[in-house]
Amino acid sequence: MPDYNYNVYASACPSRIMFDSISNKWTMFILDRLRDQPVRFNQLLREIEGISQKMLSQTLKTLERDGLITRTAFPTVPVTVEYAITPLGQTLSSTVHVLIHWAEHNGDEILAARAAYDAKNKQV
Amino acid sequence: MPDYNYNVYASACPSRIMFDSISNKWTMFILDRLRDQPVRFNQLLREIEGISQKMLSQTLKTLERDGLITRTAFPTVPVTVEYAITPLGQTLSSTVHVLIHWAEHNGDEILAARAAYDAKNKQV
DNA sequence: CAGCATCCAAGATGATACTG
DNA sequence: CAGTATCATCTTGGATGCTG
Numbered sequence: 544m545p546d547y548n549y550n551v552y553a554s555a556c557p558s559r560i561m562f563d564s565i566s567n568k569w570t571m572f573i574l575d576r577l578r579d580q581p582v583r584f585n586q587l588l589r590e591i592e593g594i595s596q597k598m599l600s601q602t603l604k605t606l607e608r609d610g611l612i613t614r615t616a617f618p619t620v621p622v623t624v625e626y627a628i629t630p631l632g633q634t635l636s637s638t639v640h641v642l643i644h645w646a647e648h649n650g651d652e653i654l655a656a657r658a659a660y661d662a663k664n665k666q667v
Numbered sequence: 668m669p670d671y672n673y674n675v676y677a678s679a680c681p682s683r684i685m686f687d688s689i690s691n692k693w694t695m696f697i698l699d700r701l702r703d704q705p706v707r708f709n710q711l712l713r714e715i716e717g718i719s720q721k722m723l724s725q726t727l728k729t730l731e732r733d734g735l736i737t738r739t740a741f742p743t744v745p746v747t748v749e750y751a752i753t754p755l756g757q758t759l760s761s762t763v764h765v766l767i768h769w770a771e772h773n774g775d776e777i778l779a780a781r782a783a784y785d786a787k788n789k790q791v
Numbered sequence: 792c793a794g795c796a797t798c799c800a801a802g803a804t805g806a807t808a809c810t811g
Numbered sequence: 812c813a814g815t816a817t818c819a820t821c822t823t824g825g826a827t828g829c830t831g
Contacts, residue, residue: 552715552717556774557778558773559770561778565770566695567691568687568690590676592677596813597815609781610779611777634773643675645758645759650681653734656735656755660734708792722823743792744792747792748794
C-alpha cells in the first residue's frame with residue numbers, strides 16, 4: 544500500500560488539478576520540441592503543424608507559469624524570444640517523448656483496429 | 668536521421684490523427700485503471716472521480732474501437748460488462764502510468780511554481 | 792447493471808486585425 | 812519578431828430521463 548490514501552484519479556489532489564494541463568496535445572508537442580534545444584516563438588509556430596498563434600502563445604504561458612519552460616527575451620531589433628525547457632520540464636518531457644513515439648509507432652495498428660471495428664459494426 | 672521524413676507533429680501522419688484520442692484525461696485514467704485487472708462499468712464510474720456516465724461510455728467505446736481495450740458482456744441478470752486492456756493497450760498503459768505518477772509526484776512543485784509566477788506578475 | 796438520446800451551457804479554439 | 816484583443820464558432824461535456 545502506497546503512502547497516500549486518496550484516490551489518484553480524484554479531483555481534489557494536486558496531481559489531478561494540473562493533470563489537465565499536461566494531458567493536452569499542444570503541451571506535449573511543445574515540451575517534446577523543446578527537449579533538445581531552445582526554440583523561438585515563430586519557429587515553434589512553423590514546426591508544430593496545426594497550432595494557431597493563439598494556442599501557442601497561451602500554452603507557452605501556461606508552461607512557463609508551471610515552471611516547465613523558461614522564456615528569455617533578447618533585446619535585438621526586432622526582439623527575439625527563446626523558450627527553453629527547465630530541469631523539471633525535462634523530466635516530464637522524457638515521458639511525453641515516449642508517449643509521442645508510441646503513437647508514432649502504433650498509429651497504423653490503431654487505424655487498422657478502427658477499420659476492423661467499423662467494418663464489424665457497420666449499419667445497413 | 669530517422670527513417671521517416673515527415674514532421675512528427677504534422678496533422679497528416681497517422682500518429683497525429685489518433686494522438687488526440689490518447690492525449691486526454693479520461694483515456695489515460697481509464698487505461699491506467701485497467702492496467703492490472705478487468706473492471707466493470709459502474710466500478711469505473713465510481714473510481715474515476717469526476718467522470719460522467721456519458722464521458723465514460725464514450726471514452727470506453729473509443730478505446731475499444733482503437734483496439735486498446737476489450738468489452739465482454741456476461742449474460743447474468745442484470746447484465747455484467749467487463750472492460751479489459753489488450754496487449755496493445757498494455758504497452759500504452761505503461762507509459763501513461765509513468766505520466767500519471769509524474770503528475771502525482773510533481774504536483775506540489777508545479778503548484779509552487781504557479782504561486783511564484785502569480786506573485787511576481789500580480790497586477791495593481 | 793450498463794448503457795443511449797436529447798437538450799443546453801460553458802469553455803476551447805479559429806480568424807482577423809492591431810501593437811511594441 | 813512576438814505577441815495581444817476581439818469576435819464568432821464549434822466542440823465538449825454535464826444534467827436528465829428512458830431502456831433492455
